[in-house]
Amino acid sequence: MTHIRPFFAWSVFALLVLLPGCGGDGGRTVTEINPIDAPGTYTREFGLEGLRRSFLLYVPASANLSQPVPIVMVLHGNPPIDMRGMSQMNEQADSLGFVAVYPQSWNRGEWAHACSDCNLPGEQGIDDVAYFRTVIQVLQGDLNVDADRIFISGFSMGGLMTTRLACTIGNQLGAVAIIGSIAWDWHVENCPSPPVPTIWFIGTEDNQFAWEGTPTPIVSQLSGEDFRVAWAAQNGCSTELPAEEPVPDLDPDDGTTAVVYRHEGCTAPFVEYKFEGMDHNWPGSPFPVVPTLHNRDVHASGILTRFFYDNAR
Secondary structure, eight states: OOOOSOOOOHHHHTTTTTOOOOSTTTTOEEOTTSOOOSSEEEEEEEEETTEEEEEEEEEOTTOOTTSOEEEEEEEOOSSOOOHHHHHOHHHHHHHHOOEEEEEOOSBTTBOOOSOTTSSHHHHTTOOHHHHHHHHHHHHHHHSOEEEEEEEEEEETHHHHHHHHHHHHSGGGOSEEEEESOOOBHHHHHSOOSOOOOEEEEEETTOSSSOTTOBOOSSOOBOOHHHHHHHHHHHTTOOOSOOOEEEOOOSOGGGSOEEEEEEOSSOSSOEEEEEEETOOSOOTTOSSOSSGGGOOOSOOHHHHHHHHHHHTOO
């Protein structure tokens, strides 16, 4: 078995694992047997390949359940911290009226995001692509889902899983967002899906995903530049580096700056937010993983949800 880099030091996340959920649900939790007919936080469970799998979803008061509703999934990294706090996606749902979904991995926070012999869940026979197909089916049974606006975002190992899902169930997705993650060579070499609109947020000082890449004998994390070129090609874009758009440096004391690259000539849009000096973080989160190297000029959740809505199928 090949391990590329350790994903998240437990000591870094000890205070984040139990972050409270956010949004206006008053802490209400409804079990899987209850219909989804009112605002609140719900738990859904189902059997898959002999395992009990689950996910959470948040229905804001602003969602019109009599009409097709958009879905935004937020994938955790390893260990599986509460992404409601980190991403503040419930607040985005309150504002825009979509349903926020928080999938749960099976094994210690790890997703089966790559080949069966290059990460632990794969070796154990976990099929997380099948899990996400089932999550979509369960949602479609519970809600009037807008099939053109099913979106996935993922942080760290969740970003790797998001990349794999873009490559396997891309025809079911409106767009994806990859945060704090750089794909392996295996992902881009095994990507038969049609292009999927993609927005990518990455720091040059990420301690879990080295900007210069991490080579190993079997599978390797790509460098940031190699992934940019590969994903531009995947999305039918020019692989030339597009013009740089600087982001106003509103907080010069955070030790980071941001630029945007909007790739040209694409079959499906590909936008990169590159953060010079940023470590392993969700930009703009009130709960940064590495507080000393965290960009506060960009609110990634707001930007990615606008990107999603602008690029629905």
